[in-house]
Amino acid sequence: MRGEQQVEAALKSYEDVDSWKTVIFLYNAALKEVGTKLEILNDEFQHVHQYNPIEHIKTRIKTPESIVKKLKRYGYETSIENMVRYINDIAGVRLICSFTSDIYRLAEMIGNQSDLKVLSIKDYIKNPKESGYKSYHMLVSVPIFLSDSVVDTKVEIQIRTIAMDFWASLEHKIYYKFEGNAPEYISRDLRECAKMVSELDEKMLSLNEAIQECILQEENRDNMEDVLDNVIGNRREQTKIGGTGTDS
Numbered sequence: 001m002r003g004e005q006q007v008e009a010a011l012k013s014y015e016d017v018d019s020w021k022t023v024i025f026l027y028n029a030a031l032k033e034v035g036t037k038l039e040i041l042n043d044e045f046q047h048v049h050q051y052n053p054i055e056h057i058k059t060r061i062k063t064p065e066s067i068v069k070k071l072k073r074y075g076y077e078t079s080i081e082n083m084v085r086y087i088n089d090i091a092g093v094r095l096i097c098s099f100t101s102d103i104y105r106l107a108e109m110i111g112n113q114s115d116l117k118v119l120s121i122k123d124y125i126k127n128p129k130e131s132g133y134k135s136y137h138m139l140v141s142v143p144i145f146l147s148d149s150v151v152d153t154k155v156e157i158q159i160r161t162i163a164m165d166f167w168a169s170l171e172h173k174i175y176y177k178f179e180g181n182a183p184e185y186i187s188r189d190l191r192e193c194a195k196m197v198s199e200l201d202e203k204m205l206s207l208n209e210a211i212q213e214c215i216l217q218e219e220n221r222d223n224m225e226d227v228l229d230n231v232i233g234n235r236r237e238q239t240k241i242g243g244t245g246t247d248s
Helices: 002-011 021-050 064-072 078-085 100-111 163-179 183-247
Strands: 054-063 092-095 115-122 136-147 151-160
Touching: 002 078, 021 054, 021 078, 021 092, 021 100, 021 136, 021 151, 054 100, 092 100, 092 163, 100 115, 100 136, 100 151, 100 183, 151 183, 163 183
Parallel strands: 092 151
Antiparallel strands: 054 092, 115 136, 136 151
């Protein structure tokens, strides 16, 4: 509860400023902090491994309408305090990766950040939702350093592949049109599409691993050829030297 109490204290210290604007200011600051960390991690990975695990990053602040709907669905009164206390995905970051292996690699890197606190994890990849939805969710808190205080602010991080994101985006649009009550045949077809997406991700991961193995073998072959060239070249040079000495 420490983070919620810090936010409430910040609201009181800015009592002459609109409370909603203060809360949104904090969540926007949290998005900036997390976004910078992720960009640095991606740059470091490129520097060390010559590979970018993150295809792109999306950020968003939940709309007031969505927050109110979620509070009502949870059975809470609409208030700034309840919003901060019970809605965990007001600030959201979505990381889009190429392969499922990148997802867990990134999750580990994020969890190792000393100034980020992982509050909860929901692995919808190993345990998909009934609808077929797959993604890896991390709820973290990040310290926001203000002029006179530090406020731990919650951010939800979703990590998914390009294929998972494609499916999830379409599913959201479809269910939004039906207000969550889509006909059974549409839900069934979406589940079938989710299976195809999973198969595609598995196939692309296997293909990438095969490509990496080919590259490694080629590098080993080139290294071996360099070694042989050096060894043979040295022997030839020694033979020449030895031959010259005998003639003289």
